[in-house]
Amino acid sequence: MRTRILRAALPIFAAHGERAVIDDFIRAADIARGTFYNHFRSTQALLEATQQWLENDLILSIQGEIAGFANPADRVGMGVRWWLRRARQDPAWCAFTVRLRHHGELVERQVRADLRDGLARSVFHFASVDVARDQLVGTVQETMYRMTQRAVSLRHVDDVARTVLRALGTSPAMVEAVVARPLGRMRRPALSVAVRD
Amino acid sequence: MRTRILRAALPIFAAHGERAVIDDFIRAADIARGTFYNHFRSTQALLEATQQWLENDLILSIQGEIAGFANPADRVGMGVRWWLRRARQDPAWCAFTVRLRHHGELVERQVRADLRDGLARSVFHFASVDVARDQLVGTVQETMYRMTQRAVSLRHVDDVARTVLRALGTSPAMVEAVVARPLGRMRRPALSVAVRD
Amino acid sequence: MRTRILRAALPIFAAHGERAVIDDFIRAADIARGTFYNHFRSTQALLEATQQWLENDLILSIQGEIAGFANPADRVGMGVRWWLRRARQDPAWCAFTVRLRHHGELVERQVRADLRDGLARSVFHFASVDVARDQLVGTVQETMYRMTQRAVSLRHVDDVARTVLRALGTSPAMVEAVVARPLGRMRRPALSVAVRD
Amino acid sequence: MRTRILRAALPIFAAHGERAVIDDFIRAADIARGTFYNHFRSTQALLEATQQWLENDLILSIQGEIAGFANPADRVGMGVRWWLRRARQDPAWCAFTVRLRHHGELVERQVRADLRDGLARSVFHFASVDVARDQLVGTVQETMYRMTQRAVSLRHVDDVARTVLRALGTSPAMVEAVVARPLGRMRRPALSVAVRD
DNA sequence: AATGAATGAGACTTCATTCAT
DNA sequence: CATGAATGAAGTCTCATTCAT
16 A cells, blocks of 8 residues: 555656645545555655655666676766666656656765766766766756656667766767667666656 | 845745745735735746746846857856856855746757857757757756755866866867856846855 | 634633634634634634633732732632622633633632731631642632532522631631622623623 | 453543543553454543443442441541542542543432531531532542642641531531541552552 | 735644454 | 554644735
C-alpha cells in the first residue's frame, strides 16, 4: 500500500509540484483519507519518501549503468546520456525531478567525484569543480525541462552530452568516442510509472 | 502605490516563491488588505506584474550594457558576466529569478539571436541552438541557485563565462579576450531592493 | 464582534464544556468560520478569553458587593450568598463555572485573604487554611452543580452560607447575623446572558 | 483480557479524562485495535465499564471498612478518612474520580442514609440534607483535587474529617472521638494500579 | 482610493469504528 | 479471539477575496 501511494504520488508531484494536495494523492491512489495518514504523516513526508525512493532507485539504475567505466569522460558522458535517456522514457520521473529541483546527495557525490577524478587525470580541463558541476547539472536540468514541454530526439541527447563534455575541456576525439558508445537496453527502473520510446 | 507594492513584493516572492500569501505582501508594503485589491486583481496578477516589471527592467539594464558589442562572443560572454554580477548585487532579484524559473521572452529572444549569429559568423561551433541555449541558461541558473546559498566571487563569475563560451566552441583566445574586458560600474537597476558588492 | 462571540460562547461552554467545537460557536454567534479566527486564534484561546472576561466581571460584581464589610464572617458569608444568588440568576455562568472548574486567581486570593483575616481576628476557628478553603469552595461548587440540575431556593442558598460559616468555626450568633442581612438588588453583571429569578 | 484493558484504562482516564483516545488505551494495554472492540463497543462503553468497576470496588473496600460502625458520626467521619486515605494511596483512582466527576449511586445512597440517620438521632444538626450532602461531597472532591496537584499529609486528611463533621453540627467531643480512631491497614483494593504511602 | 472586518471554500489532520484474515 | 490496515466523518485552521464605510 505504501508502494501504491508512492507510485501514484510521483505523477502528481510531477504535475503539481509542491502545490499538490492530499486529495490529489488519495484520488490517484484510490484510497481513503485516513489510509494515507496511516502510511505518511503528511504530504511533506510523502514528498521526502518519494525523493528517497527515487534516490534509491537511481543507485540501482543510473549508477549501475556506468559502474564499468574507468575513464571519467566515459562516466560523466555516459551518465548524462543514460540520465537523459531515462528522462525520455519516464516523463513522470523527469517532470518530478525538474519541478522539485531534487538532486540526490548520492548523485551529487558521484558527479563531483568524477569531475575531480577527470581533472586529476587530465581528462578534463577546467578551473573550478563548482563551476563544472553547475554547468553539467544546469545543462541537464534545462534539457529535462525542455523534455517536459516537447519530445526530444536521442540525437539531441547526444548533443547535450557532447556540449557538456566539451565545456569540461575534454578532447574532441574523446568526446566523440564517448558518444559513439552504444547505449543498449536500460534496466527498467522499479518505479517507472509511464514509459514511451 | 502600485510601485510600492511591487517593490515590497519582490523580496517576498524571492523568499517564499509561489507559497507567499497576501498577508506577506500587505505587511511588507504596510498597506490594508483592500488596498492591495485596488491595485491587483489577485496574487497571481501581482506575480505576473512583478515578472513583467523585471522584464522591462532587464531591457534597461542588461541589454543596455551589451548593446555596444558587435561580436556575438562578446555579447554572450559579457551578457553572462553582467547578468551574474547583477545577481550578486541584487540577491532579491537573484532569488526571485531562481525560485520562479522566470526567463523573460525578451531575454530568450536575445540569447537565441546571439547564438544563431555566432554560429553564422563561425564564432561559435555547436550542433544545436537548443542545446547551446540550454547549456547557457542552465549553467547560469545553477550558478544563481548557488548564489542564493552562499556568496560567490567575481572570479567564479568569470569562470562561468569561460565555461559557457568554451561549450559554445569559442576559440580559447577569444574566450580570454571576452573575460579580460572590464565590467565597469553597472547602472543601478530601478527595482533594486538590496545591494551588496 | 469580539463581545458578540464571547457572549455567544458562554452558554456553549456551559453546555458542552471543553468538547465544544468551532461550529457550535459560529452557529451560536451566527458568523462565518473565518470571522471567528479573525478574533480568536483557537477555541482554547476563546476559552481563556471567556474565563478572563468572567474574572474581570467578577471584580465588578461580586467583589464590589462585599467591599463594604469589615468583618471576615460578613465578607465570606455574604460573598457566598451573593455568589450563589448570581449563580441562580445566570445559569449560563453557573454551568460554565461548574463545567470548566474555573476559580479565578483573584477569587482565590480574596477567599484565602478573608479566611486568614478571620482566623487572625478569632472570628473563625479552624486548623488549616487549605482545608477551610477546600470546604468553602467545594461546597459552593457542589451547590452550583446542583443548580445546573434543578432550581434551588434562596433559603437553600442561605443554608449553604450557614453551613460554610459553621464549618469555619463562626459563632452561631454571628452566623445568623450574617444570614439575616438583606441581599438587596444585585448590580446586573455585564456578561449576563440569560436571567431568571 | 477485559480486566487487562480496564486496568490499563484507569490511569489513562485519570491522566486525560474524556479526551483520552483509543490509541492511548490500546497502547497502554498493548493490544491491537480490533481486540479492543472485541471487548468494548466503544470508548464510551469503556468509560462506563470503568466507572461500574470502581463502583463495585467501592462496595468491597470503603463500605466494608465502615460497616461495623453504628454511630452515624463514625460512619461519616471514618468514611471520609478512609476515602481520602485511599485517594492518597491510589493516585490513579483519585485523579479518575476527580476528572470524571463520578459519584457512584451506591455511595450517594450511603451518604444520604447516614446523614438522615444522624439527623434523626440528633448526632448531626443541620437544616437540609441536600446542603449537608453538598458540603460533604464538595469538600472531599476539592481535597481530592488538591491531592492531584501535590501530596497531602494524613493530618490534613483528619482536618478535613473534622471540618466536615463540624459543619454537620457534630459535638466537638464526638468529632475528636471519631478522628482519634485508628485507621489500621486498608484492604488492598482490587483495581489499585499504583500505591504509595 | 484606502481601509479592515467579514466571508466561506478548501486544505490538513485526527480518530472512532469496521472488517477481512 | 486477536490482529491491524482501511475507512471516512468530523474537526481545525488558512487565506484569497468581497464589501460597506
